[in-house]
Amino acid sequence: MTPLHLCLLLSTGLFCIGLTGALARSNTILVLLGIELMLNAANINFIAFWRYGPASASNDGLMFVLFGIAIAAAEAAVGLALIIAVYRHQKNIRLQEATRLKG
Amino acid sequence: MTVALIFIAVLMLGSAATAMVLRNLIHSALLLIASWAGVAAFYLWAGAEFVAFAQVLVYVGAISMVVLFAVLLTRQNLDDRQPAEPASRARALAAVLIGASVAGVITATVLSTSFKPSAAEAPNATVKQIGLDLMESHGATLLIVGVILTVALLGATVIAATDKKSDPEDAQ
Numbered sequence: 001m002t003p004l005h006l007c008l009l010l011s012t013g014l015f016c017i018g019l020t021g022a023l024a025r026s027n028t029i030l031v032l033l034g035i036e037l038m039l040n041a042a043n044i045n046f047i048a049f050w051r052y053g054p055a056s057a058s059n060d061g062l063m064f065v066l067f068g069i070a071i072a073a074a075e076a077a078v079g080l081a082l083i084i085a086v087y088r089h090q091k092n093i094r095l096q097e098a099t100r101l102k103g
Numbered sequence: 104m105t106v107a108l109i110f111i112a113v114l115m116l117g118s119a120a121t122a123m124v125l126r127n128l129i130h131s132a133l134l135l136i137a138s139w140a141g142v143a144a145f146y147l148w149a150g151a152e153f154v155a156f157a158q159v160l161v162y163v164g165a166i167s168m169v170v171l172f173a174v175l176l177t178r179q180n181l182d183d184r185q186p187a188e189p190a191s192r193a194r195a196l197a198a199v200l201i202g203a204s205v206a207g208v209i210t211a212t213v214l215s216t217s218f219k220p221s222a223a224e225a226p227n228a229t230v231k232q233i234g235l236d237l238m239e240s241h242g243a244t245l246l247i248v249g250v251i252l253t254v255a256l257l258g259a260t261v262i263a264a265t266d267k268k269s270d271p272e273d274a275q
Contacts, residue, residue, distance in 0.1 A: 002218065002220075002221075003104075003105075003108075003221075004218050004221065005213060005214070005218075006105065006108055007108075007145075007149070008213045009210060009213060009214075010108070010111075010112045010115070010116070010145070012206055012209045012210055012213065013112070013116045013206065014115060014116060014119060014138075014142075015205075015209075016202045016203070016205055016206035016209075017116060017119045017120050017123060017202070018119070019198075019201070019202050019205060020123065020198050020199055020201070020202030020203075021119075021122075021123035021198075023194070023197070023198035023201060023202070024123070024194060024195040024198035024199065025123065026191055026194075027128060029128065029132075029170065029173055029174060029177070030123070030128070030131060033122075033131070033132070033135050033170065034123065036135075036162075036166070037119055037135070037138070040138075040139065040142050040162075043142070043154075044142065044145060047145075047146055047149050047151050047154065048149065050151070050226065051149045051150055051151070051221075051225060051226070052149075052218075052221040053218070053221060054218060054219035054220070054221060058226070059226060059227070059228055059232065059233065059236045062151055062153070062154060062226075062228055062233065062236075063233075063236060063237065063241050063244075065151070065154050066153075066154060066157060066237075067241075067244060067248055069154075069157055069158065069161050069162070070161075070248045070251075070252060071248070071251065072161075072162075072166075073161050073165060073166060073252070074251055074252050074255035074256070075255075076166045076169060076170070077169060077255055077256055077259040078255050078258060078259045078262070080169050080170065080172075080173040080259075080263075081258075081259035081260070081262040081263035082262055083173055083177060084173060084176055084177065084262075084263045085262050085263055087176070087177040088265075092179075093177050093179075096191075
């Protein structure tokens, strides 16, 4: 059991908690936060392979995590703005009630 | 070394799992902030100090504030204490099944893979080296990320802004 295995198992746990939360909860904010947890799990994988992967001479994994954090920040801002817009129209942020755009 | 990682893992996974189970949204948000802090602790453990401080600044500092504002702005009436209806309970059961099966598949794959041995010492990740990498080989990416952040924040402001046409003096 190398450190790389431990890191990958840790990120697997975090990813699956985020996946379960995003699928199970009906509150839109919690679904968005579950997606954020999955993004964090991906970042943990990048760091794990950057530090413990074979032939890790470059810093590309580190760079990818920095850019991933920036994209996650943009995603959270837009997602929460959408949630506030939906709440203003429907007075509710449950996913089951937000069927106005359903085809 | 491994003991510290297990401690971090218990903090991170425990607070994330508790946050996804609780029904109080404020408690869930605060526990998720603790989970993000645990991710930052993992980055420190792995030797990526710069990324750890970026994680603390962006997630624990900024995104948590946005999430808490969204929770408070979309506050439900306090009558949502009713028990979960059967449909949502069935969906939660299916979600747990899916999550557990995905976890099983990935865990089995990770455990059955043997990776090549890693380099003995950590890669060179001083702040100076990170700055050189960002500006030299990833300069175009840095510019594009700046444009994406600007456009996303402008778009978020436009989406969340109040509709002025609903004012009575604009409607006439």
